[in-house]
Amino acid sequence: MLDFYHQYDELLSEEERRHVEATREFCTGVFAESVLASHVAGEAFPAKWIAAWAATGWLGLQAKPAHGGFGASYLCKIRVAQEMARHSFATAFCLNHHQGGVTRLSQTGTPAQIEQLLTPALRGELLLTTAMSEPGGGSDVAALTTTATPIAGGWSLNGTKAWLTNGMMVGGLIVLARVQDAGGGGGDIASFYVPLGEAATVRRQEIVVPGARSFRLAEIAFADHFVPEWGLIASPGTALKASMASVNAARVHVAAMCVATLHAALCEAVAYCEDRHAFGKPLVAHQGLRWELAEVSVRLEAANALVFRAAEQVQIGGNPVGLAAQAKKFAVDAAIWGIDQCVRIIGATGASAAHRLNMHLAEVRMAAYADGTNEMLLDRIGRGLPSDYRD
Ligand SMILES: Cc1cc2nc3c(=O)[nH]c(=O)nc-3n(C[C@H](O)[C@H](O)[C@H](O)COP(=O)(O)OP(=O)(O)OC[C@H]3O[C@@H](n4cnc5c(N)ncnc54)[C@H](O)[C@@H]3O)c2cc1C
Incomplete structure (x- = not known):
């Protein structure tokens, strides 16, 4: 039988396939056990793994080779994330967020931004994430309300x-942030690299999501926090469009990780049901239960096919607005429903916090919010109907 990921892997270069293979090896074994142990303890995955990812070069997977990156393709980035998502959706999500910041820095950063941030970001000593939500x-x-007020040498962020x-x-x-005009009024939205350091002008608080602390979600507040002049990324009025330019790729990426986590969950549930017996035969030999697993496999394969179609479009620079939204909507729903089915199908064992399926379910649930909620995705798909579905 063909490998579940063969469609992607056939389009990768030899070097990219080696990255995927290396990720598969890395994530199996000690890493997988470590993230599960953290989940069981109600903690985030150990931060030491970030240095290990940096050592493999994954943090700069799509950064320019001239900057020490691999210059890998979008499909390669997806496959690396999928190999990690098979063991932990949250760690793959965290890796992807930082990679996104590094890629943007390498590809569009000014010389000053690259000089200040790129080396520590590639080493994993300085993690980056995009801050839009409030x-x-x-x-x-x-409708965001954070403001950046021009001051000598930069901006004051509140x-x-x-x-x-x-x-x-x-x-x-x-x-x-909204750049305030001279009169103190709220003006157009710009974007900035904002070093945080240990400044007293930054207050950080964890947002605790039970079962999903590996995302290390936080609220970060600024009170007259200084942003240096070199930090400007997109000038007032251009930032929203620039940030939204990558939203389709981000949606398909999250969808692809959901597919990988659901695939891993189904494989685990099938193996369990082959091994465990009831009424004198393996669980999987009972037709009623087998059909339930089969139903999960149907949605998994459908999600995989749709996500691949959207990913191909991103890879070739197509216009995957509707497809990306459809892929994320369908893959997230399929993963949350499918993993929940797997948890239930294997019996009470699945209810234990110590079981990996439980971790998968808690983490994948978070995919429903980031990069567009279902309602926003349906809205996007709906607005494209007249042009996307015309004979
Ligand atoms: C794990 C995780 C990681 C995240 N990471 C980041 C990050 O790194 N950076 C960042 O900036 N943000 C991040 N987010 C935030 C995420 O982008 C937001 O949760 C998302 O945009 C939705 O915003 P909200 O939760 O404030 O919901 P709201 O915008 O308050 O919406 C609430 C509900 O109303 C619905 N709704 C809103 N408008 C409409 C409409 N027009 N029609 C119909 N229904 C509507 C929504 O779908 C939702 O169900 C993350 C969230 C999670 C859970």
Whole structure:
């Protein structure tokens, strides 16, 4: 039988396939056991793994080779994330967030930004994440209220960002803020690299999500926090469009990770049901139970096919707006439903916090919010119907 991921892997270069293979080896064994142990203890995965990822070069997977990156393709990045998501969705999500910051820095950063941030970011000593959402809302990004007021040598930042991935350990943020005009009025939205350091002008608080602390979600508040002039990424009025430019790729990426986690969960449930016996035969030999697992496999394969179609479009620079939204909506729903089925199907064992399926379920549930909620995705798909579905 063909490997579940063969469609992707056939399109990778030899070197990219080696990255995927290395990730598979890395994630199996000690890493997998370590993230599960943290989950059982109600803690985030150990931060030491980030240095190990840096040593393999994954933090700069898509950074330019001239900067010490691999310059890998989008499909390669997806496959690396999938290999990690088979063992822990949350760690793959955290890796992806930082990679996104590094890629952006390498590909579009100014010389000053690259000089200040890139080396520590590639080493994993300075983690980056994008800060758009606020306590007042995340879907309606254009309504954000954080302000950047021009001052000598830079800007003064005020406001609060919420639900930041890796938020408890990031050293820098890509912040979207409204640049106040001379009269103090709220102006257009710009984006900035914001070094955090140990400044007293930054307050950080964990947002505790039971079962999903590995995301290290945090709320970060700024009170007259200084942002240096070199930190400007997108000038007022251009930041929203620049940030949204990568949203399709991000949606498909999350969808691909959901597929990988669901695939791992189904494999685990099938193996368990082959091994465990009831009424004189393996669980999987009972037709009623076998059909339930079969139903999960149907949705998994459908999700995989849709996500691959969307990923191909991102890879070739197509226009996957509708497909990306469909892929994320379908894959997230399939993964949450499918993993929940697997947890239930294997009996009470699945209810134990010590079981990996439980970790998968808690972590995958978080995919429903980031990079577009179901309602926002359906809205996006709906608005594209007249152009996407025309004979
Ligand atoms: C694990 C995780 C990681 C995250 N990482 C980051 C990060 O690193 N950086 C960052 O900036 N943010 C991050 N977020 C925040 C995420 O982007 C937001 O949760 C998301 O944008 C939704 O915003 P909200 O939760 O404030 O919901 P709201 O925007 O308050 O929406 C609440 C509900 O109303 C619905 N709704 C809103 N508008 C409409 C509409 N027009 N029609 C119909 N229904 C509507 C929504 O779908 C949702 O169900 C993360 C969230 C999670 C859970």
